[in-house]
Amino acid sequence: MSRLSSDRCPCGSGMVFGSCCEPIIRRVKNAPTAQALMRSRFSAFCVGDCDYLLYSWAPETAPVDLELDEDLRWERLEILSTDEGGLFDQSGTVTFVAHYRARGSAGFQRECSSFRRHEGRWVYVDGEL
Numbered sequence: 001m002s003r004l005s006s007d008r009c010p011c012g013s014g015m016v017f018g019s020c021c022e023p024i025i026r027r028v029k030n031a032p033t034a035q036a037l038m039r040s041r042f043s044a045f046c047v048g049d050c051d052y053l054l055y056s057w058a059p060e061t062a063p064v065d066l067e068l069d070e071d072l073r074w075e076r077l078e079i080l081s082t083d084e085g086g087l088f089d090q091s092g093t094v095t096f097v098a099h100y101r102a103r104g105s106a107g108f109q110r111e112c113s114s115f116r117r118h119e120g121r122w123v124y125v126d127g128e129l
């Protein structure tokens with residue numbers, strides 16, 4: 001689960017973790033766009049960072065507590081499309097497919113996620129499967 005800053009970022013950007021999602025997960029900087037936030041949340045699922053997942057969740061939809069399935073390993077993220085969610089937007093959506101492996105078999109989840117700004121930073125609101 002642990003990942004070095006010099007490792008490839010789990011979100012599949014092609015950059016190293018330390019200059020992609022890691023500073024966002026560690027709250028050194030805010031995700032500039034909804035897509036960057038979505039990527040950082042995927043990476044947080046990969047490294048098992050529940051605190052960051054809750055932090056980046058809109059207060060009105062966030063679960064009180066979060067427990068990740070230890071047997072489920074997120075492997076690859078494909079961004080299909082984005083709508084708004086840019087530097088000057090207040091909301092936006094990202095449609096993606098997230099590939100995982102659970103108990104030996106591969107699967108995927110396709111979702112259209114909604115994001116909005118909360119106190120200036122992007123947060124995840126909810127998703128439609």
Ligand SMILES: [Zn+2]
Pocket residue numbers: 009010011012013017020021022039040043
């Ligand atoms: Zn990344």
